[in-house]
Amino acid sequence: MSAIHLTVNGQPREVDVDEDTPLLWILRDSLGMTGTKFGCGVGVCGSCTVLENGQALRSCQLPAKEAVDRSFTTIEGLSPDASHPCQRAWLEEDVAQCGFCQPGMIMNACALLREHPDPSDEMIDAIMSDAVCRCGTYPRMRKAIHRAAAIMRQHAG
Amino acid sequence: MKTTRRTFLKTAALGGTALVIGFDGRRLCAAGEASAARFQPNGWIRIDAQGGVTLTLGKSEMGQGVRTALPMILADELGADWLRVTVVQAMPGPDFKRLGTGGSGSVQGSWKPLREAGAAAREMLIRAAASRWQVDPSSCSAETGAVHHADSGRSLTFGDLVEEAAKLPIPSAPSLKEAKDFHLVGKRTSRIDGRDQVSGATKFGIDTRVPGMLYASIERPPVFGAKAKGWNEKAARRVRGVRTVVSVTSGVAVVGESTWSALKGRAALAVDWDETKAIRFDSDQHREKLETASRQRGIVLRSEKPASPTEAPARTLDATYFYPFYAHAPLETMNCTAAVQPNECELWAPTQDPNDLQRDAARLLGLALDKVKVHVTTIGGGFGRRLANDYAFEAIEVSRAVKAPVQVLWTRPDDTRHGHFQAASVHRLTGGLGADGKLVRWRHTKAGSLHNLGGVEKPPTPNDAPFYQGYAWGVYDLPYTVVDLEMAYVPVELPVPHGPWRAVFAPGSVFARESFIDELAHARSADPLAFRLDHLQDDAPFQAGDLTIDPRRLRRVLELVRDKSGWDWKQKLAPGNGRGVACNIYDAQTHIAYVVDVAVKDGDVQVKRVVAAVDCGLVINPVGVEQQIEGGVLWGLSSVLKGEITFRNGAAQQQNYGDFEVARMRDAPVIETHIVSSDAGRPFGLGEPPVPPIAPAIVNAIFAATGKRFRKLPIRPADFEA
8 A cells, every 4th residue: 555646637646545446436535536436346337437548448447556657537527518529419419317327438438439430330339338327328329429429520620 | 106286385585585485286375374384395496586496306316307307397387597497406304295206206296286386486476577567467478587578578587576576475376377388398308417417527325425424335144134143353454444343234334434445344354144044035936936826816906797698719828927036226326325423314315215214214313303314316226226215224324333424335236136126926817819809808817026125015904906906007907908807916925125116016017918918919810009909999998996097098109109110010021020019008197109120130139129109198308208218118128138136045146237237238229209299288207107018019029020929038048949
């Protein structure tokens, strides 16, 4: 155990935790950033997804000792005003019901769109099926991902 | 929950100049007529001097959209500016005595009181403006947060008028808008808290953070009925951050400075369990018990015989269906944060039942009711699980012991194995077809279990039909016309915790009923959709127990789903593809029919498309209707094709989403929702009704695709080989 340095949403942070503490609990308990959710604890539901260099990462599976000196983006860091293309698309398609899984879903979608700027339904299904929503928002999420891709293309153009 | 149709209104000035009206769905009363002590409203509206409208709401938001639909009703009637409406969560207390959320009752129960309160406030604001302008109130109107006088073109905002309006008497019978004048009700409306939802800002129970709080995780019995007799407290305390270990009713709690320390400490406990009183429940044995029971005559729920004897059916079919155990598996696991002090207690609970929590917590702690504060948080999925408050009492026990605020958080295996389960049931059906192919005889016996949360309810008299009807939704309320019918119930004891799950008693019964109707149609090579319509020919509503069944409404949704889906029974589909239909009336109110397209390949079932037709009465928010249909479809799809809970030797065998699977993105069909324009004049519920008919529609489509009839859920790829 020792002080651990990491960067969250561009801010350098120092936390004093056991080296096996998952990043999820560093975010939620040490840093008070509760947008990243606990759902399963074993990396099968996707609720705890954060980004590192644009890639999706299950924060419940990353121990503190491996998080040292790395930089992560959480849902709180995606945009200051819900203006990220994924957030906008999520709102325009009225995706969320209870909303609990949605921060993780949005982070997964961000990573998907970085790799595949114009994903097919099959590609969306393949990648997003690593995450669980119990309210049944999948059909709207699929539409929202296409819409977010379109917004991103507009911006790029 | 029953709501009588009177409204109780009162003005009061709370926190500065404001127009405040309370309502509880019971009495209509002018200001000053009722003493404050007797006034116990179920909701408040408050219009402040800046023109902001606040609705303090006693319903829990768990994804069903009440925080959007209910203020829409109010804002429409009031003529408020939707963008100036905010919602505050009510706390149980003298003002809020009936806050429970369940039974798909929020919108239908709040519709009238919210409108009456909105109309009363609107009339008061209009009278205040008319008096200032010295004009006839009937020449004024309220719209987007202001009162307008069309003749003179003058306007005053609500904020300008509240001080004068608040001094006026409350109209005893405010006149409600006509449906043609609704400007929000019926319009597609996005969630009021959508931005918070996509920004991670929504605070669920699990997100409660209180100064000085500790975190607890509870090691629970490995089998039902086991008791902890010893544990390695030293090992747990050696974990960094662990403060203490507390024995609680449900197990052994490890309390730490972080969730992780509590989890690690718990893993080190090595509890020694006394299993002498263990309940060695086995779900396979239970299924045999249910099957045996289903062959008994049972308690008759409804029986109708033809006036004169008719000839025996030309053909008789028998089938037995099994509906298994399921967990709720909401994404947010059970949790509660409690701060117990010697003379008071504060709780942050994602609960569907805050009043009972307040009452039971007060009783447990020996406190007066008003010394227990319950904050109802946003809920990450309820589905009936959070009508129980077991997780909250754990937090109370631990907080009392450690004298600090404590959050108890369940792990996913805790949540999967220690919930109250959807109880398995077996349905035995017999159907007789006449020489003309008409259904002339119907027998349906359900063998199931009465809920056992807080004890099993006792019937007022043995074989009390109305009592057992309450456990047999979808059995006794058969919507089809059959001259000779009898439905019965056989209660079977079930020792593991079981209770309400989305749509409660209906899904198993409707799975059996709508599958069997399909079997009967196929037995005479009839179009299963037309066969249903043929047996919904009664033009008058009829009585089934205390329900009034209107077959015409069901016929209408079936016809709509037929037309919208392009249903054509004679059409040849590609090999492995099939189409199925099913329908249901939920609680005699909400009518839904589905047509489902599936493709089956090597035992892998893909639900491709679901077309839904729904009559849920007057629609408040079409977006909400679509979301509930989509949610119900995915919920039911999981029940057919994904996980079940099985028990061996007194323990649930599943732990997590890996072995209790639920539908994922790749499983999601295209879903089209078509709303029947209803003449009901009021809204009905939609949280539960989409669930029951989807499972049989899928199963019927699989039959059409493969010729395999599945009478037991869930369906596994290997089942296709049998």
